[in-house]
Amino acid sequence: MKPFQHVNASTTDEAASLLHKSRGKAKLIAGGTDLLGILTDDILPAYPRTLVNLKTIPGLDSIKEDSKGLRIGALAKLSDIAGHPVIKDRYPMIARAAGSVAMPQVRNMGTIGGNLCQDNRCWYYRYPNHLGGRLICLRKGGTICYTLTRDNRLDSIFGGPEGCFAVCPSDIATSLVAMGATVTTTRRAVALQDFFTPSPGTILDADEILTEIQVPRPREGSRSAYLKFRLRKSIDFAMVNVACVLTVEGGLCREASIVLGAVAPTPWRAKGAEDVLRGRLVDDAAAEEAGQIALANATPLTMNKYKVAIARVLVKRAILASA
């Protein structure tokens, strides 16, 4: 890695002020599992002068539950979330999503804040500088998104509103958006679904820090399922993931929340599928139809039609698993 300075922050205010004063030359580090790969490969034209360590801020890794719901500090580790008794018991989908990230070692290091703020995994965007030079793609201020004319098997099947077709890689985002989570930053509080943008990925300003994630208590009687499809059962990112929360009363679906991940630049809400389930008996036919509707508007690229088929089946299975 090329040199940088390193500062341990003791409060979020201090970290924010360091970012502010650096005028874009400082970067936050949480678990480092995403950032250090980026710095090793030197993929971005701007290399940070300073890393500001968030792990030294006391209390930012807390996990608490009150009458409204769950509050997870941005620095909570994925392994602590996956193994937390209250989360496993009352918010099992979040534990499953956290437990599906990468592999045990990465979960022992990576944080939930870093997971939501992680950069995308497009292999053109990530192309190492030391192997013939980084690629200045659209997302880095260049003129083209390489996925359009080259290998796009992992990219968006729901378009690229800003011209970049890289997908949001976060597993936890999918489950949290389906649960109606909100987040607090040093500057604002927003619904998690509005936190993500196609490019650069989040609404965060250069000197803004994600501090907490809030998850409302699941409705009485609701059930959820989180499914992830990947090539290897460990280490790999999702090719598609689906989070589904259903409230079924008297055999009929009262409420449905269905979100797909790794299919679009931001977590993708399957509104049509949710609508078709409401008021219906959740059986095989309804789940099948919801899967069809969820993918009806897909616009796959030249090499990723297979993702449409996977997503359709995953939506169906997630619905049946939470009915």
Add this chain to the structure above:
Amino acid sequence: MKQRTSRRPTVNLVINGNPQVLEVGVEVQPWHTLNYTLREVLSLKGTKVGCSHGGCGSCTVLREGKPILSCTTLTIECNGASIMTIEGLRDTSVMTAGGMRGTTTGNLHPLQQAFIDNYAFECGMCTSGMILSAEALLNSNPDPTEDDIKEALSGNLCRCGVYPNIVKAVHEAAKVKKND
């Protein structure tokens, strides 16, 4: 350990039970990974480096008993941490009798022995990481099922594909450790 006279900040580590004080700007730079420090500064070459991107597990070490990747960990962020590498697994108890009295036994750890007995490696590139992930598992779960073992080692790639023997070795080491 030589006396430190300068006022440079230090990174204090306990590596395999031995305290290490590393001066920032001398032995450690802010951008050094723990993997680099272990291998190139402390000459503990048992910790391997494969992908250096957090994707293979060959650089696994234990921090406070939990497996982490030394290639994506900054040494400067390990101040105060206790790190276990493969070198730390050997038996360090001292012989009290016989001609070798006073020296450590150097006996292999049950996992190391079981890996040898079960041919649980070919090239050996993944072995340190595999054994450390397994050690963390056995410390928290002395009687793991096959699925527990596979899950605990799922972040360690073996490009030689020795997985079945590795699972056997961990089972066997679990038995040996329990009977100890």
